[in-house]
Amino acid sequence: MQSSRYHLLGRGVNAGLERGLDRKTVILGLDGLSLGLAGSLCRKGVWTNMKELLDSGSCMGITSELPEVSPVNWASFFTARGPEEHGVYGFTHIDPQSYQMGLTDFSCVRTDTVWDYLARAGQTCRIINLPCTYPAPELKGMLVSGFVAPSLERAVYPGALYPILSQKGYRLEADTTLGLDRPDRLIEELHLTISSRLMALDLFWPDQAWDLFIIVFTELDRLGHFLFHALEDEKHSLHSDCMGLMKSLDRAAGEVLSRFEDLPGPKRLMCVADHGFAGLITEVDVNALLMAEGFLSLSRPPGDELDPGCMHPESRAFALDPGRIYIHDRGRFARGRVDQVERAEVIRQVRECLQALEYQGRKVMDHVYTADEIYPGGAGMPPDILCVPGAGFDLKAKFDRREVFGHFGRTGTHCRDDVFFYDSHGYSPGRVRDVLRLLLT
Structure with missing residues (x-):
């Protein structure tokens, strides 16, 4: 029988969420980050901005939902519920009549989300690159979808954002097929997607007419699948390029942290990952x-x-x-x-x-x-x-x-333990579905 942490579903979620937030809340998502890797990058001096969080003593490792893949875990994050309630179980789903396979997206989510609850409390969300939110749902606020989002036009809400982001060259995703044959080019593309997230940050943040702000960076996950060995091995020919991307990710995180510091109080900061990474056997x-x-x-x-x-x-x-x-x-x-x-x-x-x-x-x-x-x-x-x-x-x-x-070209794989989490208020969730429960208590 499995551990109770994968079986028990906490109660009172609706009541807590419907009360809304009592302070401006910023959530920085770092897809694929383990606590151990964060500590290693900080000790090596690659991460300086994230080091402030690590040095605070409020970082901890939590546990992924099962299976430990992005759609399941980000859906668990933004619904504060497990797969047995929100209905997302993997990257794909099957039609039992036609046997057609489809990629999992927001149409598969069967429960209310944090933005639904907050809208009923009269509160506003701004969301950038949150996986499993395509096609972009209607919400009280602004959103640009994350993985898997094939079309920018259907990845934004409200629709008026589309021509603005399109004109600025916003990139939804890097071409991960490059990871097999041209990993150097993949790294270049990942720098561009980080720039796109920051461009959206410049658009969504300044008026501060929001109660909850979520921004997710997925570049570490893309790098981890194809270049985890280069990330770990200092002798690898692409190690310095990987470290360069990690520095770009740290600078992007630093931009979010700096803006949070400048916010008037009361306020709250959380940083969360969906899973960690390990070397592939x-x-x-x-x-x-x-x-x-x-x-x-x-x-x-x-x-x-x-x-x-x-x-x-x-x-x-x-x-x-x-x-x-x-x-x-x-x-x-x-x-x-x-x-x-x-x-x-x-x-x-x-x-x-x-x-x-x-x-x-x-x-x-x-x-x-x-x-x-x-x-x-x-x-x-x-x-x-x-x-x-x-x-x-x-x-x-x-x-x-x-x-x-x-082996088919990948060198890293997801792991379910030691998943990075930080909360400026010191809460300690057990797993990903608990993050927003704790946020709204």
Whole structure:
């Protein structure tokens, strides 16, 4: 049975949020930052502005929601609820009738958000680059969406912001495909996206006609996936370039911290990440494992890596990113064949298979949870089984891979512990969903 920190849902969220804020509150988001990495960058003198927070004694490590990916955790942050309530479980979602796959965005969120609560209290938000907010929702305030946002026009609210940001050359995201073949170019692009966040800061901040200001920098996450080894290894040819990007990120954070210092009181500052990073041991493709063990078969070649429509109807289980297992249940999926009598046995068999998986003598999974254990009463499409990997293992769920283990150009992966958190008022949340609960108490 999992730890209670992943099971218990605190009460009184609505009441606290609906009271609104009693002071101007600024939240600086740093996607992918662990407390350990922050400390290392400060000790090396790379981070000087963030060092003020580290030296305050109010920084701590908190725990990611599971799975430890950005859409799940940022949705948990801005709803103050877990996946079982807000309904976001990973990067992708599947239509159980058509088997079409889609990327998770704000349309998947099933609960109220912090800006909904604050609007009912008559308060205003300004939000820059918050992941999982595309297409941009209506709110009392201003917003430019973060990952995954393919269109700037639909990523801004109100719409009048679009021509302003477009004319200024605002960039939603770096071209992360460069990470595989031209990592030096990726670093250049990440400098440009940091500049875009600061340009939006210049636009959103000055009149101070807001109660809550959120700005998120995602550049460390993009760097971590493709250049974590260069970030750590001082002898790597791109190490100095990585440190240059970290200095740019620190200067950007310093700009936010300086503006906060200049605010009249009462005021509050929080800094939060969604997950940390660790060096990659290997990618682990869960669908390749399910195929090798006879749980998943294909009726045709997949059109691409995200093509569940290629599944044979006789398949008993399949995976979606990063380690979500769905039983191909006839009561849930249009072409499913597993009935209620078989279901429990299939879950048992798949779970045992996952728990036994090893790589070079190391167990791959730290935990393998059932839906009842991890997402009681889950909204939307919760998985039947959730895999939680050991440090350094990056779970994937492709439909066009046959090898369970492999390396495909990435060198870092998410980790769920030691996630960076700071609060100027000294609160101590346990995990990401608790941050805004504490903010509004």
